[in-house]
Amino acid sequence: MTFDAYVEARRKEIDAALQACLPRSPQVPDVIAGAMHYSLMSGGKRLRPILVIASAEAVAQALGSSEAAARDTAMPAACAIEMIHSYSLVHDDLTAMDDDDLRRGRPTAHVVQGEGMAILAGDGLQAEAFSLLAREPQGHHPTLITRKLRVIALVADAAGAAGMVGGQAIDLAAVKPGPQYRPPPLDADGLQAMHLRKTGALIRASVAAGAIMAGADDRVFAALDAFGLEIGLAFQIVDDILDEEGSASTLGKTAGKDRAAGKPTYPSFFGLDESRTLAAGCHTRARLALERAGLLDSRLADIASWIIERKT
Ligand code: GRG
Secondary structure (H helix, E strand, O other): HHHHHHHOOOOOHHHHHHHHOOOOOOOOOHHHHHHHHHHHHHOOOOOOHHHHHHHHHHHHHHOOHHHHHHHHHHHHHHHHHHHHHHHHHHHOOOOOOOOOOOOOOOOOOHHHOHHHHHHHHHHHHHHHHHHHHOOOOOOOHHHHHHHHHHHHHHHHHHHOOOOOOHHHHHHHHHHHHHOEOOOOOOOOOHHHHHHHHHHHHHHHHHHHHHHHHOOOOOHHHHHHHHHHHHHHHHHHHHHHHHHHHHOOOHOOOOOHHHHOOOOOOOOOOOHHHHHHHHHHHHHHHHHHHHHHHOOOOOOOHHHHOOOOOOOO
């Protein structure tokens, strides 16, 4: 199967699983079910859930176990992480944050539903994600329960103040400092730390969650976690580059916003050429990590190239 066909197949499975696990009326009021559906089912790349699944498949490959079974076991984590990602985009687009009116080529949630309902849709998606992680896959076997608990803690850390929320807070404080709080300007290390948290943490957690659900041993887990860290950082460096170079029609969101807002980004610190070199360095280290796990021939290697060569 070509890589494009692989991505298409996984996307279809993930979209079907997301559709099936979204809460609906009468379990939840129609109005919030619709708002959550609008943002979750709006055709994103599904990079993070594909990473969860590909990581689980890679571990199954290393263990000589069933890749199909690994996919099924990892699917709830894949859906939960996509729900958290979607919530973060809804909240990031709010006027109090990045103030954007275009996302995935469509009007943003608060433009369609109003600011308050968009906040609630994000809150609902986040809570639903953790409910799903706790519920699925069902079973009482201690190994399964241990893996699920590990994933819940890992995803909570990646999504919370130590991860995505923390990174977003650094970003927000740099662009819109509070009336009583003005942080010191970021240096290059601060920029990297912000990116590792804001975007990197959830991507890293995607790889780790798939590995845990598929039963990776400590050696393979450590290598995959190092891989996740590198591609998480690379993703945000490439995103910064695309924001400078892209157009709204290709990106599906407003282009050139970072520079206009005076945001700290890789191109604003290092210029475009050096930013590309830094992303390539992450790619090299990511591949070395895969090599350590004996997984250089897995789909994870293709996904790393996809991130680096991304045009939209
Ligand atoms: C609001 C707590 C909170 C966090 C927001 C990640 C983030 C933190 C905000 C997103 C801001 C942003 C656009 C960052 C650039 C990197 C990024 C996450 C891009 C969007 O991810 P893609 O390209 O989106 O995977 P799709 O639409 O394909 O899912």
